[in-house]
Amino acid sequence: MPTFRAPRGMHDLLPADRAAFARLEAIADDLAARYGYRQIETPMFEQTAVFERGIGEVTDVVEKELYRIVPRGDEGESWALRPEPTAGIVRAYVQHGMQTWPQPVKLTMTGPMFRYDRPQAGRYRQFWQFDVEAIGDPGPAIDAEIVELALRFYTDAGLAPVELHLNSIGDAACRPAYVEELRTFYRRHADRLPPTERDRLERSPLRLLDSKDPTVVALNADAPVITDRLCAACLDHFVGVRAHLDALGIAYRLDPRLVRGLDYYTRTAFEVFPSGATGQQSAIGGGGRYDDLVEALGGRPTPGIGFGIGLDRVLLALEGAGGGTGAAEASPQAVIVGADPGATIERLRIATLLRAEGVPARADLGVRKLGRQLEGAARDRAHFAVIVGDELAAGDVQLRDLQAGTQRAVPLDGLARELKRAASSHRHGPEGRG
Numbered sequence: 001m002p003t004f005r006a007p008r009g010m011h012d013l014l015p016a017d018r019a020a021f022a023r024l025e026a027i028a029d030d031l032a033a034r035y036g037y038r039q040i041e042t043p044m045f046e047q048t049a050v051f052e053r054g055i056g057e058v059t060d061v062v063e064k065e066l067y068r069i070v071p072r073g074d075e076g077e078s079w080a081l082r083p084e085p086t087a088g089i090v091r092a093y094v095q096h097g098m099q100t101w102p103q104p105v106k107l108t109m110t111g112p113m114f115r116y117d118r119p120q121a122g123r124y125r126q127f128w129q130f131d132v133e134a135i136g137d138p139g140p141a142i143d144a145e146i147v148e149l150a151l152r153f154y155t156d157a158g159l160a161p162v163e164l165h166l167n168s169i170g171d172a173a174c175r176p177a178y179v180e181e182l183r184t185f186y187r188r189h190a191d192r193l194p195p196t197e198r199d200r201l202e203r204s205p206l207r208l209l210d211s212k213d214p215t216v217v218a219l220n221a222d223a224p225v226i227t228d229r230l231c232a233a234c235l236d237h238f239v240g241v242r243a244h245l246d247a248l249g250i251a252y253r254l255d256p257r258l259v260r261g262l263d264y265y266t267r268t269a270f271e272v273f274p275s276g277a278t279g280q281q282s283a284i285g286g287g288g289r290y291d292d293l294v295e296a297l298g299g300r301p302t303p304g305i306g307f308g309i310g311l312d313r314v315l316l317a318l319e320g321a322g323g324g325t326g327a328a329e330a331s332p333q334a335v336i337v338g339a340d341p342g343a344t345i346e347r348l349r350i351a352t353l354l355r356a357e358g359v360p361a362r363a364d365l366g367v368r369k370l371g372r373q374l375e376g377a378a379r380d381r382a383h384f385a386v387i388v389g390d391e392l393a394a395g396d397v398q399l400r401d402l403q404a405g406t407q408r409a410v411p412l413d414g415l416a417r418e419l420k421r422a423a424s425s426h427r428h429g430p431e432g433r434g
């Protein structure tokens with residue numbers, strides 16, 4: 001037999017991981033609702049052109065990292081797995097005429113993204129993002145609101161403090177002249193550039209600013225910066241964003257070389273890192289404004305801004321910080337065990353009754369001695385064991401409180417009520433943990 005494995009760079013979320021993810025998703029849902037962002041779900045793949053036009057053809061994400069789906073038969077369309085959520089959400093905004101809804105349209109989505117990248121710690125080929133988009137508001141106040149929402153996520157997840165890096169990357173009015181200046185700068189060093197970067201220097205020199213190549217990284221220290229070359233409108237916007245952030249007491253580090261990896265960004269760009277770790281691979285979230293994207297995907301010119309938080313990396317950072325992921329896996333409130341190992345019908349019947357009443361219960365369905373069944377219940381961290389024995393003939397079972405070590409007879413027809421009462425006083429009791 002061959003040894004089967006998950007695809008390279010992709011990971012299974014085992015129950016403990018899944019519980020940790022579920023906790024982050026719950027925090028994300030709660031925050032999004034609190035800030036008025038409504039849930040949306042787009043397909044996991046889109047027409048390739050959505051990404052090529054939206055993200056840009058000369059980007060790592062599209063050139064190297066897109067998972068392209070081989071077209072089937074005569075359909076002839078080219079599809080690709082989504083490498084990020086914004087392009088698909090904006091495609092949906094245009095397709096469903098959301099321009100006629102009250103603006104801005106605030107949307108949120110949490111789900112897996114796919115990038116064919118070289119796998120390493122914190123970099124996967126399938127990873128999860130919590131994403132938020134506000135489409136139809138030119139800012140700058142909403143830019144600050146979006147940043148504050150992103151930061152609130154880390155606080156609620158228990159990952160604080162974090163470091164916010166902020167930049168403005170200009171717009172169609174001022175960026176072209178800057179890009180030209182950048183091209184001239186790189187041309188002077190063209191002989192030192194690796195082939196891909198030399199090729200990109202002509203097509204999209206901005207991408208060299210976030211190149212991972214060590215030669216380019218070193219070169220970038222002397223490259224011209226966009227923030228010195230913003231047009232009046234972009235500068236005004238940037239000053240506005242900073243004033244709103246300052247008023248909210250949000251600290252940030254200005255990073256004039258932060259350009260983000262995708263072409264659709266304009267003006268505000270930001271990234272978040274765990275405190276003290278600012279390498280490319282450690283970003284735990286990022287976002288920015290994309291005022292030309294709706295138009296690029298066929299809609300009326302409409303501004304937008306959003307962010308994506310990498311949930312896998314948030315979990316890694318939580319684990320790294322030593323505080324644990326904060327996830328608790330559900331344990332049954334009661335395990336049904338019995339003196340007669342073979343009496344699985346009774347145990348299953350009682351568990352079924354309890355579950356129908358809403359009590360988390362598990363029947364021990366293994367044909368094994370009572371002692372072993374009770375050990376299993378303790379291992380499950382069940383609060384109670386319901387012990388089925390001869391008294392069942394009289395309608396009673398023994399209810400053992402595994403935490404208190406007490407035991408008493410309880411009529412079967414009152415068992416669900418009894419367990420529910422115990423669960424609610426456990427939750428709300430003096431030592432209640434909510």
Ligand code: AMP
Pocket residue numbers: 084115117122123124125126127128129261283284285286287308309310311312313
């Ligand atoms: P990006 O838009 O590429 O900056 O992605 C937003 C966030 O998603 C990043 O800050 C990371 O936290 C996360 N992320 C991006 N790519 C990966 C990846 N390959 N593996 C794990 N997380 C990723």
